[in-house]
Amino acid sequence: MSTAPKPKSLDDILQEFAQHRLLMQEELQKVIVGQDEVIEQLFAAIFTRGHCLLEGVPGLAKTLMVSTLARILDVNFKRVQFTPDLMPSDITGTNVLDEDEHGRRNFRFVEGPIFTNILLADEINRTPPKTQAALLQAMQEREVSVGQETYALPDPFFTIATQNPVEQEGTYPLPEAQLDRFMFNIKVGYPTADEEERILMATTRSERPEVRKVLSGRAITNIQKLVGGVAVSEYVIKYVAALVRSTRPKDPQAPQYVAELVDWGAGPRAGQFLIQGGKAVAAMDGRFSVSLDDIRRIAVPVLRHRISTNFQAQAEGLTSESIVERLLREVPEPAVPPLVK
Numbered sequence: 001m002s003t004a005p006k007p008k009s010l011d012d013i014l015q016e017f018a019q020h021r022l023l024m025q026e027e028l029q030k031v032i033v034g035q036d037e038v039i040e041q042l043f044a045a046i047f048t049r050g051h052c053l054l055e056g057v058p059g060l061a062k063t064l065m066v067s068t069l070a071r072i073l074d075v076n077f078k079r080v081q082f083t084p085d086l087m088p089s090d091i092t093g094t095n096v097l098d099e100d101e102h103g104r105r106n107f108r109f110v111e112g113p114i115f116t117n118i119l120l121a122d123e124i125n126r127t128p129p130k131t132q133a134a135l136l137q138a139m140q141e142r143e144v145s146v147g148q149e150t151y152a153l154p155d156p157f158f159t160i161a162t163q164n165p166v167e168q169e170g171t172y173p174l175p176e177a178q179l180d181r182f183m184f185n186i187k188v189g190y191p192t193a194d195e196e197e198r199i200l201m202a203t204t205r206s207e208r209p210e211v212r213k214v215l216s217g218r219a220i221t222n223i224q225k226l227v228g229g230v231a232v233s234e235y236v237i238k239y240v241a242a243l244v245r246s247t248r249p250k251d252p253q254a255p256q257y258v259a260e261l262v263d264w265g266a267g268p269r270a271g272q273f274l275i276q277g278g279k280a281v282a283a284m285d286g287r288f289s290v291s292l293d294d295i296r297r298i299a300v301p302v303l304r305h306r307i308s309t310n311f312q313a314q315a316e317g318l319t320s321e322s323i324v325e326r327l328l329r330e331v332p333e334p335a336v337p338p339l340v341k
Contacts, residue, residue: 180306
C-alpha cells in the first residue's frame, strides 16, 4: 500500500529556498564579477515585490546585471531606454483606431513595454517628469490606466531603474514621491583590483557564458508568500519605528544633529520596506525570524533616498547615507520586556 509523501517542514522549505538563492547567485556570477551586496539587495527586492533604483557611474554593468538576472528567471523582460523625447504612451501603451472588414471602427488598446514581469527603466533621469510619472501607478498599484480603462500588469512585476549620477546636463532628477516608491536605492561601486582583472579577463574573450533558468514566475510568487510569512517580533518593530522616526527633524526622538542637518526624513513606507527587506534577508539565510542585524544590513539602501539633507549638511560634506550610518550606531535597541513567571 502506497503512503502519501511526507509534507515538508518549514525548515526544509527554508533550506530549499536558501539553495535556490545560492544557485541564482552562482548563475549571475558567471557574468557579473563581485557586487555581492548589490546582488543580495536585488534578490531581496524581488522576493518582496519591491522595486530598485541602481545608481552608479557609466560602465559598471548595471544594465548587464539586470538583463542577466532576467535570463536566470523564467519571466518576461523588457528594456526601455529613457530619453528626453520619450512619451508616457511609449511606456504604457495607447489606443489605436482599427477598422474591420465591414467598415466599423473601434479603438483597440496596444500594450506598451510596461506589460512585462521585469521592466528595466534605463537612465530614468534622462526623461522629463511627465514620462517618469507614467511609472507611478504601475509601481504602486501594479496597474495602468489609459483613457477610461484600467489594465492589470502581469504578476510578478518589478521595475528596476538605473541612473548615472555624474550626468547633470539634460537630466531630470526623480521627484520625492517617485523615489519613495523604490524599495532600495542601490549604489553600484567600482570593482576591487582583483575583480577588475577578472572582468578584463572574462570580457575580452569571444566566449559568452551561458546561464540557466532557476525560477519561474509561479515559483517567485510562492517565494514571495514564504518570505511574507517570516516572523517579526514586536522587539524588531519597535526598533524599526524608532529608527525611522529618528530621521525626522521635528520628531522628539530625533537627535539634535538630525534637526540641524535634515530638511525632511523618512515616512511610514520606509518602515514597511525595512521589515520586508529584513524578512527577505532572514529567509535567504535560512531563518524564519527577523533580527536587528537583518534590519541594519538593508537600512542604508532603504533610507538613503528618503532623507533630504539641507545646505548646512552639504557644506560640511555630510550625505544622507552618512546620517543613516550614524543613526544605526546611535539609535538604542528597545528594552527587552522581563519574562513573566
